[in-house]
Amino acid sequence: MEYLDVWWEMSLLYLQHTRDAINAQCEGREAWQIIMVTVGVMIICNWLYHQLFLHELGLFERFKLSFFRMLRRLPVIGTKIKEELEKTKAAITSDMFPLPDGDVYNTRLPETGIPKDELLNLVKTKYKSMEKIDWKGGRLSGAVYNCGAEHESLMERIYGIFVGDNLLHPDVFPGTRKMEAEVVAMCCNFFHGGPDACGTMTSGGTESILMACKAYRERAYKHGIKTPQILAPISGHAAFAKAAKYFKMRYVEIPVDPVTKLINIPAMRRKINKNTCMLVVSAPSFPYGVIEQVEEVAKLGKYYNIPVHVDACMGGFIIPFAKKAGMDLPPMDFAVDGVTSISADAHKYGLAPKGNSIVVYKNADYRMGQFYINTDWCGGVYASPAVGGTRSGAIIATCWATMMYVGLDGYQENAVKIIKTRQYVEECVRKMPGLTVQGKPDVNILSISSNTFDIYRLGSALTKKGWHMFTVQYPAGVNFCVTKMHTLPGVAEGFVKDLEECTAEIMKDPKAPAEGIAAIYGMAESIPDRSMVAEFVQGYLEAYYSTI
Incomplete structure (x- = not known):
């Protein structure tokens, strides 16, 4: 006292x-x-x-940007950089979008409409024939998750039946409205959602992620948070950073273990503060194919009362079915207490046509923040569940039809085949001199790297053999994303054979510099001024729309 x-x-x-x-x-x-x-x-x-x-950018990032901006204003340096940028942009354009000899762009409407038969012939012989990668033969990493000619034919017929349906007016098109509700309900079911689980369909994984981020931003606003903060591992999809840019949120990256590629959970815990509005975990991560620690992140979410989003765009239509088939995989859905939302792409391993994704929530309170409602517009009360206003009923119908056609047995069979194919390719890669595998993949993606030579050389060598690969950086690698087409007889074996041959040839002179597009990839990764890299990419996007 x-x-x-x-x-x-x-x-x-x-x-x-x-x-x-x-x-x-x-x-x-x-x-x-x-x-x-x-x-x-x-x-x-x-x-x-x-x-x-x-601020959306850290202090160090802003200092770095200012420093390089000042450096590029210096006469000699600025001129040299500009010259190199123009050269690189030209190289990207010529390598990425070459036209066949004698071909030109149509830049004006035809004076009279082209007859049907002539138009179909033009599409097949001139436009469709421009494809050089045999993606139907499985020589493409990811991108197309084809179900075969029979499935494609069925989807064409389903699309034709519903081609005029517009889900901006669900009262006019009740059938496709029912289809969408059923797709969401089926997904909630195999993700072990309770009776309150709900969601919406979207146009793709990016929109699904954007909608979850918007929902949690609105929740944060209601709790008095003025600058909501997204916490995501560096392996998280770029759409989370995109959402932060669009929605004026702050994006904070969490490191991953350099060996396992799993999230550094203590680092995530340290970054949580009063502005944190959501935690992100991937199942699996796109760069490494690793199912991250959903249970541990969910525990953090529960303890701090922060929503947890599982990005299962790559694994949402594989993991639940592989587990049901008896394969040992980590938990990743609503069965984990603390998970509040999941994104999954039906147009990937759900085998539906492009333009189909799903975002589901633990309950309607979370989903409410995703909706947009305007009661004061002079055109009437306006409301939309996601980004799009008008939405194609035909796209939704093809998703519903795919899920009903493939069924539980089909998805289970597909999941097991894909995982076993990835395991086979991984085992072969680990035995090849000069190659390493990043992390310990769980599902469908294999990231191949090298401590001996520039791995982008391998990507170029495989391209010359007719394969199209994804590239990743920090560290550099090429990704092999296994799809249903790779499970066909001989496809994976053919990839392994070509991979072995390309690697053996590179290992004859492992220190040789990369050339062409491989050199550009390597240069882009090593440039500290990321605004310059952004200009390279801007050149690519400009070339995409170029008709010159």
């Missing part, structure tokens, strides 16, 4: 000293001066707080 009395007296004494010091500083000054200084200090403190803690 005496100790508390002494502590109290000392506190009062310090407060009195502080009061006297402040009064001494204010002595002789007018009231307006004191008020203006106080307001000025508060403004400066508030500005510093926003710059340090609420």
Whole structure:
């Protein structure tokens, strides 16, 4: 008790000293001066707080950008950089989008419409024939998740039946409205959602991720958070950073273990603060094919009352069915307490035509923030569940038809074959001198790297043999994303054979520099000024729409 009395007296004494010091500083000054200084200090403190803690880019990133911007203004350096940029853009254009000899772009409407038979012939002989990669033969990593000619024929017929349906008016097209509700319900079911689980369909994985981020931003606003923060591993899909850019959120990256490629959970815990509005975990991650620690991230979400989103765009239509077939895979859905939403692409391993994805939530309270509602527009009350207003009923119908046609048995068979094919390719790669596998893949993706030579050389060598591969960076690698086409007899064996031959040839001179597009990939990864890399990519996007 005496100790508390002494502590109290000392506190009062310090407060009195502080009061006297402040009064001494204010002595002789007018009231307006004191008020203006106080307001000025508060403004400066508030500005510093926003710059340090609420800006979408970290302090170091902003300093780096400013430094390189200043460097590029120097006459000699700036001119040289501009010349190299133009050369690289030209190389990208010529390598990526070459036209057949004598071919030109149509830039005007025909004076009269082209007859049906002539138009079909033009499409087949001139446009469809431009494809050089035998993707139907399985020589493409990911991108197309084909179900075969019979399935394609069925989808064409289903699409034709519903081609005029517009889900902006569900009361006019009740059949496709019912189909969408059933697709969402079936997904909620195999993701072990409870009776309150719900969701919507979207146009793709990016939109599904955007919608989850928007939903959690709105939730954060309701809780008084002015600058919501997304916490995601560096392996998280770029759509999360895209969402942060679109929705004025802050995007914070969490490191992954350099060997296992799993999330550094202690690092994620340290980054959580009062502005954190969602935690992200992938099942599996696109760069490495690893199912990240859904249970551990979900525990953090439960403890801090933060929503947890599982990005299962790549694995959502594989993992649940592989587990049901008896394969040992980590849990990743609503069966894990703390998971509040999941994104899954039906147009990948769901085998539906492109334009089909799903985002599902633990309950309607989370989903509500995804919706857009405008009650004051002069055109009437406007509402949409996702980004799109008008939505094609034909796309939704093909997704529903695919799920009904493939069925539980079909998805199970597909999942097991894909995982076993990835395991076979991985075992072969691990035995090849000069090659390494990043992390320990769980599902469908295999990231191949090398500590001996520039791995982008391997990507170019495989391209010359007719294979099309994804590339990843930090560290550099080429991704082999197994699809149903790779499970066909001889396809995976053919890839392994070509991979072995290409690697053996490169290993004859492992220190040789990369050339062509491989050199551009390597250069892009090594350039510290990422704004320059952005200009390279901008050149690619400009070339995409070029008709010159």
